Amino acid sequence: MTEASHGQVTRLLSCGILICFIAIHPSSGRAQTADDDWREIRPSAVPTETSTGAQDSLGPTTATGTISGLRSGGNPEMELRLRPQSNGFLHGELVIHQSGFGMTPLDGYVRGDRLEFQAPYGSETYYFEGSRRSDQISGTFESSPSGERGTWSAEVN
Structure with a gap:
């Protein structure tokens, strides 16, 4: 050589x-493991500015309210347990107090006072969007593949 x-x-x-x-x-x-997605990163106590200059004001939150527009009818009670991450992602749980629903994980994101998340129930995926004003979080939802649509509103506890 x-x-x-x-x-x-x-x-x-x-x-x-x-x-x-x-x-x-x-x-x-x-x-990275699958469990890392669910590790909570606590946001700082001081609101941070987003690229649009708006402040992220949603910290770890629980809220209770109602949802309407489900095929099963009525206005069942719902609970949101939201854990925003420092990177804007949102994790938590959604509980709909009606037969066929119950508690399910949710994933999405937060930008200032706006939030979007999705939650699976059986073969359906429910897509939620909304905003926070003072102690109220409210918005609309749509499910796939059935196309159910409706509104939801919750008060921060």
């Missing part, structure tokens, strides 16, 4: 070792 080809082999071997090291040890020090 010539000295030049030995140098190439050494460089390739070093590069391969570096690539393996990076692949095995990501910059965070560990691989």
Whole structure:
């Protein structure tokens, strides 16, 4: 083996070792797991400004209210348990107090006083959007694939 080809082999071997090291040890020090999505990151006590200049005012929140427009009829009570993340993502639970519903996880995002989230119930996925004004959170929803539509309103506890 010539000295030049030995140098190439050494460089390739070093590069391969570096690539393996990076692949095995990501910059965070560990691989992300499915549980990481649900780890709560508490927002700071001071509201932060978004890119639009609006302030994020929704912190960890529980709210109770009603929902209307479900095919099962009526205006069943509902509960929201919202845990906004510092990156704008939203996690939590939705509880609809009506047969066939109950508690389910929700995921979405918060931008200032606006929020959007989705929640699965059986083969349906319910898409919610709304806003917070003072101690009220309210908005609309639509489900897929059935196309149910309605409104919801909740008061922050």
